[in-house]
Amino acid sequence: MASSVERTVTPLQYALDLFVENAPAGTAIDAISSDKDIGYQKNNVFARIIGLGLSARRFVDAAYFIVAQEREISEAYDVSLSFFKWLMRYDSHNKKHFSSVIRSVKSSMLEVTSAPTVSVDSKGRMTDISRDVSDGDEDAVDVEDVDQDVEAGEVPVNDEDGDWLELIGRVSVRNGRIRFRVPVELQRLIKDPESSYWTSLLTTSKFKLIYARAIYDHVLPAVPGGMTEWLSLELIRNLPGKSWANNAEFKYFKRDYLEPAVRQINDLSDIEMSYETRAGTPGSRKKDQIRFRLKRKEASAAAQADMMESAALYLTLHKEFGLDAKQFLQIRENRHVWTDARIEQAIDYTRFRIAKGDVIRRASSYLMKALAEDYRVATADRDVELRRSQRESQEEGKKTRQVAVAESVAAADAAADQQRQDEKGAARKFFDAAEKKARDELVRKFVAASTIGQRAITRQGLKPAEVNGTNIMRWPSVADTFTSFVAGELRKAAREASRRG
Missing domain, CATH: 1.10.8 (Helicase, Ruva Protein; domain 3)
Structure with missing residues (x-):
């Protein structure tokens, strides 16, 4: 990289330095390897451009790149023709063909009714969409002015209302320089794009297939969302303009145009894409809609932010x-x-x-x-925050320990309660399986030795003499207290047996 290229230069100056550095060797822009990008923020409205060929799209990008470098609105822009052709990767010396490229751009118009507000009247509509062609201008136009009617490059509309602008105004080529004008309303969109996406000339110049470039332009605004909406397949067919591909059977359009375009986008651009199709018309099996899944390559995304x-x-x-x-x-x-x-x-x-x-x-x-x-x-703020964080950590630790103790007590209580329930269940089974004499003896002890047992019987409205081994389980509250008593007797017997053993 030339030492003259400093970080303070504008993108246009950087592009000029690259051109000067690579021009002697004839290195085209698509072959440049750079750690910085050449590009600009393109307003989303420009993704709606339909009908431009590959060279015409490159012409528009080169022109708009130059327009985007200046904040102020300019009447015209003037640069070296060789530099302009280098930006648009145009290496032909055929003047007739270059003139046809300009005519193609000038015959295409952009319908901006649904674009961000760029109007100058009180109703929010543009007041002047006429082309700025001054009578008697010393810079004669090398290409013939085309009729205002839009032909192959026209953007379809649904009604008579709308605002249309030329993509490029008057163009003059003289003495190795190109001078062009851009409508004021479009300059506003180019210079201050509220809703936009990055367009890299280092990327777009690599495309060789018109469908690859046209589809790439159309889907770029949807890259952040990862997917386009369902699009009309007819729209995709017509992105580059009229051709055999517009009416070809889908299987041939897919084989000859769509698949090669997707492969080239994946191979050469900064995004990866795949697609799916469906029959969007109810009752029809004909595939007429397409949706693209999109992902920006991380390496190229970083390169994009040059x-x-x-x-x-x-x-x-x-x-x-x-x-x-x-x-x-x-x-x-x-x-x-x-x-x-x-x-x-x-x-x-x-x-x-x-x-x-x-x-x-x-x-x-x-x-x-x-x-x-x-x-x-500030260092002091960081120290204050560190101490606050340490205090919060200590308080959090204290709370954690308190919660742990509470949980441990609760777990112990739950375990003890479960043990009591298990013992009562075992006592009930023992009592049910015992002989009548053993059951009566247990009831006698319960009534004689247990104040709690007597109270349970009295609360039930009974007298101790009315309770025996046959009927004691009839009353739930008495039975519950009795099984606890039996469980205690079984524990005593177990401890006595343990001592004797």
Whole structure:
């Protein structure tokens, strides 16, 4: 890497440095191996673009990458033609073909009715979607202005209402430079994407199959969720525009277009994908819907966050704290101040506050505030927290011991109660199996020697003389007290036998 490439340079400057470094050897952008990425945050609305060919999509990406580098709205953008072609991986010297690529882009329009609000009137609708073509402009357009009617690249609509914008305005190619305009409304979407996903030119330039590139563009916004919704198979067929594939039997479309595209996406891009199909029309067996399962490759995800020197640091921000695309973009723009050490400091501070219970909302927002304000955990605060934690640990230990003692007592009581119940059960069996003389003798002892027994009999409304070995078990309360007495007599007999033995 050239020594001139410092961490404070913009993505555009970095891309220029890579171009200058690799141009003498003729190294194309798709062959670049870099520890940093070339790309920009693309608004989700642009995933709805349908009908562009492979070169046309690369043209739009190169143009929007340049637009995204400046915060302010510009009337036009002017760069070296060779650099622009390098960004879009276009190595042909056929001027006629390049002109046809521009015409293809200019003939495609974006329907933005359901896009985020970018209007300028009181009703939230755009007031001017006309193309900015100044009369008498000294920069003559090398490509013919096309009719406003949209043909193969038109996005289908369901009614007459809507707002449409050209993807690219006036384009001029002169003296080795290309100058182009982008509608103001689209510039707003490009420069401040509220809902967006990262588009890497180092990745998109590798695609050679139009279906691979078109499907990749369409599914990228769904990657964080891991799956797309059920999509119309007809929509997927028509992503690159009209061709034989639009009407081919599904088995041939799958063999010749869909499967090769999925393989190329898995081989060349930063995501892994699989898909399933179904018959979405009730009563029909024809497969007409498709759903893609998506997973970002961890290595490429880390490479995507080119501002990170450590892939582990990126994964911490992405997985533990859930930073979104806009927050990563903010980090990227402040990397000359927000070093890895400062980011790790903010992470440490946020974790410290989470442990104390201070973070009650989104951890990502708290982390970004800590990063922006340069918050850090003071040594004294850490000591205070350590002592508090030690006190809580001691109190928790005391509570644990108290609970353990209580549980031990309860367990002992339960065991003793169970033993008493077992002994009473054994006493009942012994009494039931004894001869009448032995039963009567036990009842006599119970009445004569046990005050508790006498009380139990009296409470039952009986006189001791009315109770004998035959009927004592008739009254549950008397029987319960009596079996406890018998159990005691059996224990005495057992101890006596033990002493004699």
